[in-house]
Amino acid sequence: MTKLSNTLYQSRRAHVMATLPKGSVAVLRTGGLCTRNNDCEYEFRPNSLFFYLTGFPEPDAYLIIDQEGRANLFSLPKDIEKEQWEGFRYGEDAADAFGVNKVQTLSALEGDALAILDGAAEIVFPLEDTVLQDKVMAWRSTLSKRARAGAIAPTILRDLTPIVSEMRLIKSAEEIALMEKAAQISVQAHRAAMQAVKPGMMEYQLEAELNYQFMKSGSRQLAYNNIVASGANACTLHYINNQDQIDDGDLVLIDAGCELGCYASDITRTFPANGRFSEAQAALYQVVLEAYYAGFEKLTVGEAYEACHNAAVETITAGLLTLGLLSGNLQTLIENKAYRAFYMHNTGHWLGLDVHDVGAYKIGSDSRALQAGMVLTLEPGIYVSKDNMDVESKWRGIGIRIEDDIVITDQGPYVLTHGLPKEIADIELLIAGN
Numbered sequence: 307m308t309k310l311s312n313t314l315y316q317s318r319r320a321h322v323m324a325t326l327p328k329g330s331v332a333v334l335r336t337g338g339l340c341t342r343n344n345d346c347e348y349e350f351r352p353n354s355l356f357f358y359l360t361g362f363p364e365p366d367a368y369l370i371i372d373q374e375g376r377a378n379l380f381s382l383p384k385d386i387e388k389e390q391w392e393g394f395r396y397g398e399d400a401a402d403a404f405g406v407n408k409v410q411t412l413s414a415l416e417g418d419a420l421a422i423l424d425g426a427a428e429i430v431f432p433l434e435d436t437v438l439q440d441k442v443m444a445w446r447s448t449l450s451k452r453a454r455a456g457a458i459a460p461t462i463l464r465d466l467t468p469i470v471s472e473m474r475l476i477k478s479a480e481e482i483a484l485m486e487k488a489a490q491i492s493v494q495a496h497r498a499a500m501q502a503v504k505p506g507m508m509e510y511q512l513e514a515e516l517n518y519q520f521m522k523s524g525s526r527q528l529a530y531n532n533i534v535a536s537g538a539n540a541c542t543l544h545y546i547n548n549q550d551q552i553d554d555g556d557l558v559l560i561d562a563g564c565e566l567g568c569y570a571s572d573i574t575r576t577f578p579a580n581g582r583f584s585e586a587q588a589a590l591y592q593v594v595l596e597a598y599y600a601g602f603e604k605l606t607v608g609e610a611y612e613a614c615h616n617a618a619v620e621t622i623t624a625g626l627l628t629l630g631l632l633s634g635n636l637q638t639l640i641e642n643k644a645y646r647a648f649y650m651h652n653t654g655h656w657l658g659l660d661v662h663d664v665g666a667y668k669i670g671s672d673s674r675a676l677q678a679g680m681v682l683t684l685e686p687g688i689y690v691s692k693d694n695m696d697v698e699s700k701w702r703g704i705g706i707r708i709e710d711d712i713v714i715t716d717q718g719p720y721v722l723t724h725g726l727p728k729e730i731a732d733i734e735l736l737i738a739g740n
């Protein structure tokens with residue numbers, strides 16, 4: 307697996323411990339395998355918070371960072387027989403491979419956890435993890451019962467998630483370089499799909515182009531399920547059925563991104579199956595594109611996060627008004643959120659280890675200011691339901707979204723997903739094979 311440097315994980319762990327009161331102990335865990343059916347499992351994907359602080363890719367592992375800041379990893383033991391069937395395990399070699407202080411097998415977890423937690427000022431862990439909650443409470447309770455023998459049970463529990471989420475929100479240069487790699491694999495996949503599209507294909511046949519390109523370029527994981535939506539299917543925001551035939555005259559909306567080293571990319575393009583936008587399709591597309599550019603302008607250091615969405619909403623509402631899908635006064639339509647009949651999602655989200663990445667969008671009640679190193683998506687859209695009888699029939703069943711991945715820099719927004727056309731003329735040229 308593509309991996310970042312051990313010093314990065316070490317400095318992240320040091321940063322976490324430096325933000326906590328002296329004497330705190332942090333406890334985290336990754337997930338286990340999930341059964342698909344009978345004795346077959348889904349492919350394992352590490353827990354993002356755990357992975358952010360360790361880079362350790364195996365299932366069923368725990369990390370305890372003790373009061374001295376030492377990282378104690380508990381993982382599945384080396385087992386020649388198991389590894390014959392299930393594959394390689396690091397075992398004790400994880401200490402060097404991932405830069406942790408000590409590696410123990412999982413069977414040592416209970417005993418070591420009790421020893422490390424005895425007398426700790428606080429236990430810090432992701433509170434939403436109910437498995438960990440149960441374990442931590444059980445350890446605490448055992449220590450309480452050993453009070454007469456001199457044990458001291460920690461009395462304060464603290465949530466680790468918001469601390470790590472804020473760290474994850476600002477990406478390092480190493481992370482951004484990896485995210486650009488993921489983004490560029492996805493760009494190539496979208497380009498291949500645009501060049502492969504033909505009316506009459508099934509949506510999943512076009513999806514196959516994406517998967518082929520992702521894997522061929524080194525990514526075996528999707529950041530989320532591929533959306534390949536033709537015609538009115540594009541109005542279903544998370545359409546993943548991908549089982550319909552692509553008809554002549556349809557637009558095809560592809561929202562697909564690969565994952566690389568557990569980092570997500572997230573791209574949407576919308577293009578005509580037969581290579582030419584109809585007049586109505588082009589008119590709506592142009593509104594979405596203008597909303598993209600209006601939002602893009604707001605992606606600068608110090609600007610409020612919500613300014614991008616507000617700019618996109620204003621452009622979309624004005625465009626729908628000009629084209630006659632809405633009527634009335636622009637400001638009133640915005641205030642009444644009339645655009646939500648056609649544009650019902652936000653204009654973006656944080657992007658990182660999770661496609662909808664962590665980090666607060668507001669500080670108190672205020673939209674937070676953008677900072678260098680934040681990575682987000684810009685993804686305006688317009689979706690006209692095929693059943694919307696309030697608009698002319700030519701608009702019905704058209705769904706459009708344009709989405710790129712962008713890093714905020716002191717020099718302005720930098721598009722990680724560069725090289726993928728979004729202007730109408732450029733898309734038509736690419737589909738035509740130029």
Ligand code: GLY
Nearest residue numbers: 530561572661685
């Ligand atoms: N692909 C999911 C999203 O764009 O949010």
Ligand code: MN
Nearest residue numbers: 572683685709
């Ligand atoms: Mn997105």
Ligand code: MN
Nearest residue numbers: 561572573709
């Ligand atoms: Mn997307």
